[in-house]
Amino acid sequence: MFLDVLDLRNFYAQSLGRITAHYIYQRIRQHWPNVNGLSILGVGYALPYIRSMRTGAERTLVFMPARQGAVYWPSDGASLTSLVDPDRLPLPDSCMDRIILVHMLELVDSPADHLREIWRVLTPGGRLLIVVPNRRGVWARMEHTPFAYGRPFSKGQLTHLLRDTMFTPVRWSEALHFGPFKGKSWFGPARWWEKIGARLWPAFSGVLIVEATKLLRQGLPSKEANLMQSSFRPVFLPVPNLPNSAAKMPMRNPFFDWQGDDHWIDED
Template identity: 45%
Template structure:
């Protein structure tokens, strides 16, 4: 979706209610303090305000095809237009990466997650929010959750494991139908609680995943061995020349032929 459409949706009454409900559920996945360096990828600015006072730095990266808007409006700009598969961050420099309106819009989800793994620190965490495949919100195009590729839990788990992430915690939101009528919007809070109580399919699923770090295998030093030469095979008998036992000059030695001169 275009950045203008995303901004206009969150400016409507339905968008404001959806943001508040998603924030309440996302709060269970966010760190209470000392979040470190936080990056929002996609259109995550409606939810990054939760972390501005408990993080060392908060940045908003928006994909080039989507467009970019200034954020925050009351402080120094911390938003940038980026290629989501080539983030302008060094290896292992991000502590928390939040993807909203991003993964389901990407043409190469695996490449996107591999890039997320590159920039995340060793103990870094990834929070992904995507439309739920069986939910009502993925079937209506008047909300941003009706665009892109929705996911089920099993599909999301398989994709994360293939890119060396481990799913840890889950949250769900938006059980209410995406009504646009003003009268019905006022009762969405009641419908949200009723849908959760009835265990209906949610409109949005969120997962917190940790980066898998391969353990280094130490190289054992080779022991020096004392080598000694050994004989290989059976020893062969050597030919010995036996000298005759000569008793006197007149008598020939026993067992030896003699020849006298004529």
């Protein structure tokens, strides 16, 4: 179940949403301090975290699920956002250097299928950054935040999922150690709660952030197989005469017919 793009935009327009984006973005910049000259893709609702990366990056794109809807961004030029099917991204193989998933992996029907598609478009040696709700955290239980929807993850679950889809986790971090309270009186000391929580209760953070790299598996030739092959000589046989009316296998039509309630709204 995907959240509506209006709900996500309204959350990040509020005071709680702005503070949330601030502390998550701090952790993201620790993982990726320099993105100059790189191609970056944000999938889900990554606008609050990818906006400032646009200036130094070679190319910046934002893909949003068709069942969620999309906003027009940036407002001062051609749109860099697109509605997509999460399991069929409209990109060629190995074309993006950095990919960030926010409000995405916990909401898709099949996280493994989506990560395999992310693996396809990520360059060899490229980096994937995933932000997901922490199963142990309070934020996964407070429905006035978007992190309370979908399936939250633990570190163990996310590690198994990444390894099953040929990714290797290389670095972990946490964010949102303060409570998701609406009162403005909590926003001032949120900085102190974030520092104290990172030291005293990191396992109960609101979100988990994991950086992973694309794993390439290569088969090694067997020495036994090489020795056996060298002891035989090739024998050329005549090609049999096949009837001209041999049946041909039907080809699958690659056309993909998307049916869904796609909708767009303008981002102010």
